Amino acid sequence: MADRPTLSAADAALLREQHYNATVNSVVDVHSDLRILRIDPDSGMPGFEPGQYTVLGLGHWEEAIDGSEHELARPRDAEKLVRRAYSFSCPMLDDAGDLLPPSETPFAEFYIALVQRSDIHPPSLTPRLFQLSAGDRLFMGDKVTGHYTLEPVAPGDNVVLAATGTGEAPHTGMVAQLLAGGHTGRVAVVTCVRHRRDLAYAKAFGELESRYDGFRYLMLTTREPENVDPSAVGYVGKRYLQDYFDSGDFEREAGFPLEPERTHVFLCGNPSMIGAPHRTRAGDDRYPTPRGMVEVLENRGFRIDERDRPGNLHFEKYW
Numbered sequence: 136m137a138d139r140p141t142l143s144a145a146d147a148a149l150l151r152e153q154h155y156n157a158t159v160n161s162v163v164d165v166h167s168d169l170r171i172l173r174i175d176p177d178s179g180m181p182g183f184e185p186g187q188y189t190v191l192g193l194g195h196w197e198e199a200i201d202g203s204e205h206e207l208a209r210p211r212d213a214e215k216l217v218r219r220a221y222s223f224s225c226p227m228l229d230d231a232g233d234l235l236p237p238s239e240t241p242f243a244e245f246y247i248a249l250v251q252r253s254d255i256h257p258p259s260l261t262p263r264l265f266q267l268s269a270g271d272r273l274f275m276g277d278k279v280t281g282h283y284t285l286e287p288v289a290p291g292d293n294v295v296l297a298a299t300g301t302g303e304a305p306h307t308g309m310v311a312q313l314l315a316g317g318h319t320g321r322v323a324v325v326t327c328v329r330h331r332r333d334l335a336y337a338k339a340f341g342e343l344e345s346r347y348d349g350f351r352y353l354m355l356t357t358r359e360p361e362n363v364d365p366s367a368v369g370y371v372g373k374r375y376l377q378d379y380f381d382s383g384d385f386e387r388e389a390g391f392p393l394e395p396e397r398t399h400v401f402l403c404g405n406p407s408m409i410g411a412p413h414r415t416r417a418g419d420d421r422y423p424t425p426r427g428m429v430e431v432l433e434n435r436g437f438r439i440d441e442r443d444r445p446g447n448l449h450f451e452k453y454w
């Protein structure tokens with residue numbers, strides 16, 4: 136890796152002026168590696184459907200947090216932005232504790248995990264995003280995109296929103312929209328995280344669960360004592376979403392059956408949890424090993440939603 140290219144403070148200020156179009160409204164630090172970023176775009180809130188995403192960006196010239204193996208810019212990239220996709224998230228409740236539909240949220244909310252290091256290539260943006268505080272400037276795309284939305288869901292359908300980690304972000308807005316719209320089918324969120332503290336929205340989801348009979352909030356952890364220490368109180372072992380659905384535990388705890396004819400399942404986050412089939416040279420679709428949720432759910436009669444073949448299984452891979 137090359138040494139960090141140095142820009143003068145004046146050059147950096149000029150580049151910020153030229154590229155940045157949004158201001159950090161506030162930051163909620165969930166813990167050192169997980170934060171909620173609320174942003175005010177200069178041009179006002181863009182319209183978005185829950186589940187859609189936009190891009191955030193910061194200059195290669197910006198400082199990254201200490202200890203991260205962030206990518207150092209090549210000299211020719213020193214004046215460019217590093218941009219990444221982020222799903223719109225949603226606080227779900229306003230300051231008074233009332234349900235807040237996504238369309239009425241006054242800022243753009245994003246739910247972001249710090250990637251400190253990666254086997255594939257050094258992370259570029261999150262070590263810089265984790266330096267931001269209220270009042271700082273950044274780039275936010277004005278294009279909102281994505282098909283991971285509630286569009287195919289009919290009013291009486293059951294909706295299951297399953298995620299790993301920050302893959303929960305799009306599900307916040309989807310839940311707020313469904314509940315605000317008086318959705319009559321059942322709605323269940325189930326999120327798998329390493330530790331309980333990685334569930335930034337658990338309190339808000341819990342509040343909604345207590346108010347809406349048709350809504351369930353379920354979570355799985357994989358690295359708490361009850362997951363890894365057989366002598367721990369309440370030991371359950373490490374369960375992935377695949378195990379939870381395959382065993383019937385999801386249906387027991389959600390309180391409704393997984394009926395493909397009236398249920399849509401949404402999967403978001405870690406691509407190995409999703410386990411989308413890949414096409415072989417011979418043109419066959421093969422499931423990856425270890426198995427992901429697509430294999431588990433297709434065995435239960437669900438079918439991937441495709442452009443020319445509508446289905447009831449929808450997914451968004453984060454990498």
Ligand SMILES: Cc1cc2nc3c(=O)[nH]c(=O)nc-3n(C[C@H](O)[C@H](O)[C@H](O)COP(=O)(O)OP(=O)(O)OC[C@H]3O[C@@H](n4cnc5c(N)ncnc54)[C@H](O)[C@@H]3O)c2cc1C
Pocket residue numbers: 188219220221222223245246247248250253255256257258259260261262300301302304305451452453454
């Ligand atoms: C459509 C879409 C929406 C996304 N929405 C979000 C979001 O709402 N919140 C969010 O935190 N990320 C989201 N991401 C991932 C995001 O775009 C970045 O990849 C991520 O923030 C890391 O950026 P980076 O530059 O630091 O590292 P990168 O160079 O982009 O990634 C390095 C490695 O980090 C790992 N990684 C990337 N993202 C995550 C993650 N979210 N959780 C765990 N490990 C990860 C992968 O192994 C990846 O190869 C989304 C990605 C896509 C494609």
Ligand SMILES: NC(=O)c1ccc[n+]([C@@H]2O[C@H](COP(=O)([O-])OP(=O)(O)OC[C@H]3O[C@@H](n4cnc5c(N)ncnc54)[C@H](OP(=O)(O)O)[C@@H]3O)[C@@H](O)[C@H]2O)c1
Pocket residue numbers: 168248249250251252299300301327328329330333356357358375376377404405407408409
């Ligand atoms: N969350 C933290 O406390 C923490 C701390 C330090 C650094 N980080 C960094 O933050 C980034 C995000 O981490 P994250 O925990 O949000 O996301 P993540 O690594 O995708 O993990 C989220 C959840 O998905 C589970 N999972 C992993 N592989 C799976 C598979 N094949 N099928 C089903 N479930 C699977 C994980 O279990 P496992 O326990 O098996 O991984 C975990 O419970 C990573 O780069 C990480 O290094 C996070």
